[in-house]
Amino acid sequence: MKKILITGGAGFIGSHVVRLFVNKYPDYHIVNLDKLTYAGNLENLKDVQNASNYEFVKGDIVDGDFIMSLFEEQRFDGVIHLAAESHVDRSILNPMAFVETNVLGTVNLLNAFKAHGDHENGLFYHVSTDEVYGELDDEGFFTESTPYSPNSPYSASKASSDHFVRAYHATYGTPVKISNCSNNYGSHQFPEKLIPLFINNIKHLKSLPVYGEGTNVRDWLWVEDHARAIDVIYHNGVLGETYNIGGNNEWKNIDLIHLLCKLMDQKLDRPEGDSAQLITFVKDRSGHDFRYAIDSSKLMNELDWVPSLQFEEGLSKTIDWYLQNEEWLENVTSGSYQSYYQEMYAGRS
Numbered sequence: 001m002k003k004i005l006i007t008g009g010a011g012f013i014g015s016h017v018v019r020l021f022v023n024k025y026p027d028y029h030i031v032n033l034d035k036l037t038y039a040g041n042l043e044n045l046k047d048v049q050n051a052s053n054y055e056f057v058k059g060d061i062v063d064g065d066f067i068m069s070l071f072e073e074q075r076f077d078g079v080i081h082l083a084a085e086s087h088v089d090r091s092i093l094n095p096m097a098f099v100e101t102n103v104l105g106t107v108n109l110l111n112a113f114k115a116h117g118d119h120e121n122g123l124f125y126h127v128s129t130d131e132v133y134g135e136l137d138d139e140g141f142f143t144e145s146t147p148y149s150p151n152s153p154y155s156a157s158k159a160s161s162d163h164f165v166r167a168y169h170a171t172y173g174t175p176v177k178i179s180n181c182s183n184n185y186g187s188h189q190f191p192e193k194l195i196p197l198f199i200n201n202i203k204h205l206k207s208l209p210v211y212g213e214g215t216n217v218r219d220w221l222w223v224e225d226h227a228r229a230i231d232v233i234y235h236n237g238v239l240g241e242t243y244n245i246g247g248n249n250e251w252k253n254i255d256l257i258h259l260l261c262k263l264m265d266q267k268l269d270r271p272e273g274d275s276a277q278l279i280t281f282v283k284d285r286s287g288h289d290f291r292y293a294i295d296s297s298k299l300m301n302e303l304d305w306v307p308s309l310q311f312e313e314g315l316s317k318t319i320d321w322y323l324q325n326e327e328w329l330e331n332v333t334s335g336s337y338q339s340y341y342q343e344m345y346a347g348r349s
């Protein structure tokens with residue numbers, strides 16, 4: 001039985017990847033390693049927690065000794081590395097946490113995989129972001145050969161981790177693959193990111209803090225399509241290669257927000273235009289990248305992957321999930337979330 005470590009499996013994307021692998025591959029033993037930071041939540045995995053091919057380990061990838069002994073004990077065949085500090089705004093407030101988890105943590109995992117993993121026939125799959133490429137103006141797309149040009153402490157830390165993964169492949173022959181994905185949306189996303197934060201605020205009739213003029217553009221992908229891409233790349237991608245993953249689904253923030261407001265009005269039985277009145281333009285994010293757009297043709301042509309959901313349908317399903325999982329939302333927005341919100345947004349308006 002192959003033993004695969006998934007790091008960050010209690011987070012947003014990680015929980016979808018764990019669910020897919022546990023259900024689709026009964027012959028794999030899946031170990032989910034997660035520190036359970038504010039973003040990690042075992043509630044996200046209730047439906048697989050008792051599966052016979054699933055195991056949870058609580059631990060910190062920054063702790064090199066712990067990681068080395070875990071790998072010595074478990075002898076993983078493969079690693080899918082998602083654990084990270086993932087929110088750009090938090091990286092502006094506290095860059096060091098991003099250096100520690102995203103850079104040091106990744107190097108700890110690479111070292112442990114080299115020492116005790118299946119370095120001959122296994123795989124170290126690193127999950128990364130399109131933000132490493134920097135920003136685009138109105139034209140063009142990121143391809144796998146776009147030069148790295150990160151602008152935020154978050155994207156700089158992810159770019160650095162990507163470089164370490166590539167360097168281990170070149171220097172030590174570590175079998176690696178990397179993917180760089182655009183903005184994900186869907187169920188179980190922590191409400192610090194645009195879509196769940198705005199769903200929660202609309203629900204509670206709180207203002208919707210739009211950064212700058214709302215003209216920045218993002219390419220949105222349904223999280224389960226990202227998980228499917230990871231599956232395809234893990235199994236069929238070429239060693240040492242990078243794959244871009246995107247939804248071919250660009251939205252100006254303000255247009256997306258108006259669509260979200262319209263859907264929320266319908267679902268909450270509020271008069272049309274009610275939620276849009278909550279829109280408030282606030283001080284922009286420092287270093288705010290203007291536009292991301294991904295060319296995923298390598299993944300589509302070589303590995304036969306295509307996004308499955310239209311955005312309006314995916315957004316509607318996402319809203320339904322948050323409205324049906326009130327307790328989840330209440331739990332993650334109580335306590336430290338309140339002080340985070342105050343620190344992040346009080347000085348903006």
Ligand code: NAD
Binds near residue numbers: 009013130158180
């Ligand atoms: P998330 O913040 O929702 O989850 C991160 C998970 O990592 C949490 O469960 C957290 O507890 C865990 N974690 C954090 N620090 C840890 C540590 N030191 N040791 C062990 N576990 C730790 O993040 P996400 O949005 O699910 O992103 C997952 C990965 O995908 C990240 O590497 C991110 O850079 C990348 N990514 C995210 C997006 C997106 O739109 N969210 C897009 C492209 C790539």
Ligand code: DAU
Binds near residue numbers: 129
């Ligand atoms: O592109 C992939 C990246 O997408 C991932 O690597 C990151 O982990 C993920 O957080 C995401 O980064 P963004 O910064 O693009 O996502 P966020 O949801 O924070 O913001 C989306 C857009 O909305 C961005 O232009 C900033 C804007 N925004 C965001 C928030 C939280 C607002 O206008 N107001 C807000 O309150």
